[in-house]
Amino acid sequence: xxxxxxxxxxxxxxxxxxxxxxxxxxxxxxxxxxxxxxxxxxxxxxxxxxxxxxxxxxxxxxxxxxxxxxxxxxxxxxxxxxxxxxxxxxxxxxxxxxxxxxxxxxxxxxxxxxxxxxxxxxxxxxxxxxxxxxxxxxxxxxxxxxxxxxxxxxxxxxxxxxxxxxxxxxxxxxxxxxxxxxxxxxxxxxxxxxxxxxxxxxxxxxxxxxxxxxxxxxxxxxxxxx
Amino acid sequence: xxxxxxxxxxxxxxxxxxxxxxxxxxxxxxxxxxxxxxxxxxxxxxxxxxxxxxxxxxxxxxxxxxxxxxxxxxxxxxxxxxxxxxxxxxxxxxxxxxxxxxxxxxxxxxxxxxxxxxxxxxxxxxxxxxxxxxxxxxxxxxxxxxxxxxxxxxxxxxxxxxxxxxxxxxxxxxxxxxxxxxxxx
Numbered sequence: 001x002x003x004x005x006x007x008x009x010x011x012x013x014x015x016x017x018x019x020x021x022x023x024x025x026x027x028x029x030x031x032x033x034x035x036x037x038x039x040x041x042x043x044x045x046x047x048x049x050x051x052x053x054x055x056x057x058x059x060x061x062x063x064x065x066x067x068x069x070x071x072x073x074x075x076x077x078x079x080x081x082x083x084x085x086x087x088x089x090x091x092x093x094x095x096x097x098x099x100x101x102x103x104x105x106x107x108x109x110x111x112x113x114x115x116x117x118x119x120x121x122x123x124x125x126x127x128x129x130x131x132x133x134x135x136x137x138x139x140x141x142x143x144x145x146x147x148x149x150x151x152x153x154x155x156x157x158x159x160x161x162x163x164x165x166x167x168x169x170x171x172x173x174x175x176x177x178x179x180x181x182x183x184x185x186x187x188x189x190x191x192x193x194x195x196x197x198x199x200x201x202x203x204x205x206x207x208x209x210x211x212x213x214x215x216x217x218x219x220x221x222x223x224x225x226x
Numbered sequence: 227x228x229x230x231x232x233x234x235x236x237x238x239x240x241x242x243x244x245x246x247x248x249x250x251x252x253x254x255x256x257x258x259x260x261x262x263x264x265x266x267x268x269x270x271x272x273x274x275x276x277x278x279x280x281x282x283x284x285x286x287x288x289x290x291x292x293x294x295x296x297x298x299x300x301x302x303x304x305x306x307x308x309x310x311x312x313x314x315x316x317x318x319x320x321x322x323x324x325x326x327x328x329x330x331x332x333x334x335x336x337x338x339x340x341x342x343x344x345x346x347x348x349x350x351x352x353x354x355x356x357x358x359x360x361x362x363x364x365x366x367x368x369x370x371x372x373x374x375x376x377x378x379x380x381x382x383x384x385x386x387x388x389x390x391x392x393x394x395x396x397x398x399x400x401x402x403x404x405x406x407x408x409x410x411x
Contacts, residue, residue: 009350012350013369016351017263017369017372020263022258022259025254026251029254030254071344074344076344150345154345173272174271203325
């Protein structure tokens with residue numbers, strides 16, 4: 001953005017600061033200061049698991065605008081009064097004979113994939129290497145991994161503003177975004193009705209976990225990734 | 227219980243020193259957003275919560291050192307948080323680039339293209355991540371935690387004139403990072 005003047009740059013900086021998530025540290029700090037010195041602290045664990053309301057909900061002057069849309073990585077989520085028409089759904093079955101070749105997938109992406117713990121998701125059933133993304137499929141969930149670069153296509157999700165199904169959360173300290181069941185995703189003009197996803201971004205990659213039963217399950221899976 | 231908590235930070239500090247943990251709860255509640263912003267600036271998004279929490283715990287243990295005649299609580303606290311964040315950074319892999327991730331966006335109504343705004347904001351995060359911890363801290367204090375120059379001088383333990391010059395240099399380097407990103411794209 002070399003064409004930004006100083007005012008624009010300052011405005012962008014301030015906007016980035018407002019976009020940072022809130023975490024309620026009160027209980028975690030209290031647990032730490034009441035724990036015996038040198039003892040194991042539950043507070044740190046609690047801080048990671050405690051998820052406050054969206055940062056934007058805590059910022060009065062940003063509240064109205066933030067109700068419009070949220071985003072993470074190369075995906076934005078927009079609240080709308082009426083969902084746009086979808087031409088299909090993302091209902092999905094793993095390919096019958098897709099090879100499970102992590103090395104090939106990581107080579108295609110150019111970085112290591114932070115894999116969820118096998119005890120939570122079971123063995124990988126399939127890995128599909130697509131253009132600019134990799135999809136890993138387990139019995140109950142599937143994970144799309146993309147690099148976050150200026151060339152990565154921007155995806156747009158639409159959620160019904162009355163349902164309030166999109167909300168920022170934290171997964172092991174990493175900002176994440178939960179979007180509940182029944183929203184529409186627009187990928188290069190193709191609009192599909194889709195189920196729940198948890199989006200997070202780490203180490204320059206966007207992770208999209210789909211079809212977890214609920215936000216707690218999704219966050220647990222995301223936190224196990226590494 | 228919360229109705230009984232005094233409103234002034236210094237009064238809360240005095241109450242906390244006397245054993246009122248609920249008074250310190252209130253201080254955490256008041257300043258946790260700024261603490262998280264400062265911790266993010268120094269240590270990155272994924273380490274911010276741990277660093278901010280550690281900062282609050284250290285501040286609690288140092289409450290007896292806080293001198294209300296020499297300044298207000300917030301800069302004193304944020305200096306401790308910034309140091310905790312630096313330690314967090316050192317404790318982990320210091321050579322690994324920190325992450326600055328856009329978690330949510332609040333966009334002015336005039337911005338019709340959320341995708342472009344999202345990308346632009348992440349570019350700023352990426353450029354911040356390319357700066358030194360000192361530059362990130364001073365930019366975070368000014369533009370995220372929205373401290374005054376006097377408060378920033380307290381946090382950094384420098385003169386106000388030094389704050390101005392450091393802030394100006396950090397902005398210049400941020401702009402250079404953005405230009406470099408644009409050139410690489």
